Amino acid sequence: MKPTSRRISCGLLALSLFSLMEARAGLIATLDASSLDVLPDATVVLNYVAPLTQGSGAAEITVPGAWTNSLTINSAVVLQELKAFQGNGRVKMDVSMAAPPAGWFQIHVAFQGDGLGWTQINDVMGSGTAFDGTIELDFSQLNLAGVPEAPTWGQMILMTNTGQPHTVKIDNIRVVSPEAPKPAVAYVFDTTTEGYGKPAAAYSPLFGGSLAVTSPVDSWEWHTDRSGMGVEMTAKLQEAATNGGHFSVDVFGPAGSLAGFTFSAFIQPWNTWAWSQTDLTVAALAVEPLEGGMEVARVRVPISAFGATLTSQPGYNHGFGFQRPPGTTIYFDNVMVTPSASRKIDFATGLENFVQEAGSTVAHVAAPGSGALHMETPEDPAWGARAFFSSEAGGKVAEMHASLQKAAVTGGTLRFKIYEPYLIDKTENFTGMYVSVGLNGTEPQLLEPLWVGADEFTEGAADATPPGFVRTVSIPLYPAGSTQIDGFVLSQNAGVYEFMVGTNMSGAGLAGLYLDDFEIVAPADPAIIHLPTLPNGNGGIIGRVLTNSEGDCSYAAVNLPPGVVINPATGLVTGAPTQDGNYEITFSVTSGGVTASESVVWVVSSGASGVVITSFTRSGGSVTLTWSGSTAVTVQRSTTMTAGSWEAISTADADGTHTDSSPPAGRAFYRVLTP
Known part of the structure; x- marks a missing residue:
């Protein structure tokens, strides 16, 4: 739960x-009272005064009218907190000061410590006005890879600069995590058009807020578009373009009008001339009747329906088009992109960290599909290829390592596809071939999850399974400590997970096969991203x-x-x-x-x-x-x-x-x- x-x-x-206040989470310095770990610069006067927000005190510093390292905080906790958030959080501090006498004021922050070089973060404040609030600093630029889990020392340094001596109060320096990004994002049109344009598109208060698109002509038209999908939706489209997922939207229309209604949607990646478009048809079973002579259907299609031209780009445009008699209004709501939760290696461009074993050959090929690993192995049990998944490699390799670490806690499934196995120098003794798989976190484990019998090969110079032959291998992944024996029990927090694949057979001098779509499938992990609201x-x-x-x-x-009431099958709330x-x-x-x-x-x-x-x-x-x-x-x-x-x-x-x-x-x- x-x-x-x-x-x-x-x-x-x-x-x-x-x-x-979220100050107590990720706290670096309360500044409640004098501490040997909080050191002022020689040119700074430091006093402790009443708290700004929380605790028993705050630091008041009077700084000169020049650059100075106002405060140096010596503590390994600095790096421990930064490491814990892996660069995804923010540094915050509560600040109060009068209007700067020179009309401007700057506070910069620098970090250094065990395994971390000097990194400076800038925050420029002041335009001749007083300030009483919270400063928030982004430290995503910090490279924390070299910081150990238990750093021995660290420093956080506040640097100030102003044209005149000035007094500043600072309280509760902390590292806080941002709100976890939603696993999906939606345009819900509760109050606005969410940036959708063209004359045919307008905000409507109907259906809890929707995008009303009224057809001005009895011909097919792109009736609405959005130039730029926004930061959150762009991030989800980038992820979906890489890992797959689904696009979905609610469509409202007059009763009896939606079943079989076909409209088009496009997603156009920036920096490309490609046009990613798909035609969406409302299925009769998806239509739900509503009071007032209207009905609604949720239309959902794989992201792949937009074609291979949908690539991961810095931005996207989007829109809907259809043909209806003039004056007909169709309403859209809950436009949503849901990236796939699985992480997949599709061998589209290379071997992606897979290397061949001694006596075997492994190569990247363009077919089948968009790419595959081609492997040939000798007779008897033989490994053909292996891959080492760690966080240090980056890219898909690091994603696979993270997925395996999660599966070591929650469980999951290891899955890949085998295409068109074939044989060379088959003898009469040949009865079939096992595909063998190994996985090693801290202890090696071996399984033979797939058997291809001799009768599945076609006789010939190089005996082969028929074109289009494909089998999906699915192997359960169990959390550490499990006693299950039908899958792999994963070690928690393994620095490297080693995967091996090969064959086990006799009576054939050499065997080949194609492997594709290697992925770790996480267990169900639902989250709610939007709830209905009670209208005024x-x-x-x-x-x-x-x-x-x-x-x-x-x-x-x-x-x-x-x-x-709520529809238990669709989540639609009405009444x-x-x-x-x-x-x-x-x-x-x-x-x-x-x-x-x-x-x-x-x-x-x-x-x-x-x-x-x-x-x-x-x-x-x-x-x-x-x-x-x-x-x-x-x-x-x-x-x-x-x-x-x-x-x-x-x-x-x-x-x-x-x-x-x-x-x-x-x-x-x-x-x-x-x-």
Whole structure:
């Protein structure tokens, strides 16, 4: 079960999520009090003062009007924290200062230490204004490969520069992880067109927000396009272009119009003249009826349907086209790219780290498919090729190593395809051929998962299986400590996993085969990436639970308002609430026996007030909420959002603002309720 994260939706409830501090995670220096590990430069005056955000104190430094290494923090914890996040996190610190007297101010950060050269990160601040907030620095440029798991020393150095002497307060220097990237990304059109253009495309509030495309002519046209797919979608398209995956979209139309409806989608990689296009047809079984004389279908196609021209590029354009009578409107929603979770070696350009064994020959060939490993081995048990997967190699080799390390914890499947085995110098004693496989993390293991009998070969000068002969080899991978014997039990945290493939036969002087699509298939790992929201006015809900899973899924929801239902097969949520109340709903999706869940709060009230939170700010150790509307409200706060955890921190509040001067540490949730 993946840990539940909470997403907050609001109807007649106005609610905001506030995370006061993540400082204690990945903490490098609290700066709460004097420490021998925090050293000021000789030209810097250091004092300890009241905390800016959290803890018992902060560092106040007065710096000269020139470059100086203001503070040096000596601690192996610096590199331990950086190593833990593998360069994917951020360095943060809380900073407070008056307007710089020279009109500008700079803070730079440098790291050095055991296995790490000097690396400097720049953050330029100031334009003649004061600053009271958080500085966030990206350290993805750090090369942490040489840093040991237990570094013996490290330094983090704050460098400052200003035209005049100046005083700065700094608190809680920490390394924090960014929000984990979603395994899939979607355009949901909840409030905008998400950048889609052309005159035929416009935002529509229908169906929880959608892209309305109205055909102006009775001829086929590209009715909408998006020039540039955005950072997140581009990243998913790059991944899908390399590893495969699926493209999907919801299509809405008048009842009876969608079954058999054909439209086109294109994805055009930048820097290419290629045009990646596919025609999408709505299957009759995919259509779901809706109230109000409409229907919806989720259309899903493999990324490969866009053809070989869909390559990994720095950016992509996208659009939809179709033919309908003038004035006909088709609605699109939840445009989504789901990259494949598996990591595959397809031998498209080379052997990808596979090397031949003594007495055997191995080569990359262009066929079958887009490329394959061609192997010939001698009679009797013989290894033909092997590959060493480690994190040091980079590229697909490192990805395969990471997948094997994960499978050592969660399990998985090793899979590859064998094409068209053939024989040379076959004798009458030949009965068949085993494909032999070995895998070595810390202990070698051997299996013979595939048998090709003599009757499957065609007689000839070089006996061969018929053209098009293919067999898929699937071998279970079990976590360390498993007692299973029908697959490989993986060693955890092995620095190198060694894979071997060969043949075992007698009565044939030489055998050959083609191997392709070598991959590690992870177990089901579903995640929810989008939930339906309660529309303003508590009208009819039409939304869908979106998940990254490529496999078959089932959907569920606990504590939906009366009148609202979820389709367990498709995740479509429809209906209109018929009873007022606070509904803390848990949505879940199950794939391959693994369930992921997320929760939202819907507040249904028939007395619409139009109260909406308009701003949410933090200053020092307090937070301020403002909201629209003149109705007196109750402001509530919770640290868990569970039933019974909400406490009123202000009642009969009619001035449109409230300041919480003592917010709790960690996450805090706020909501504004009308009587």
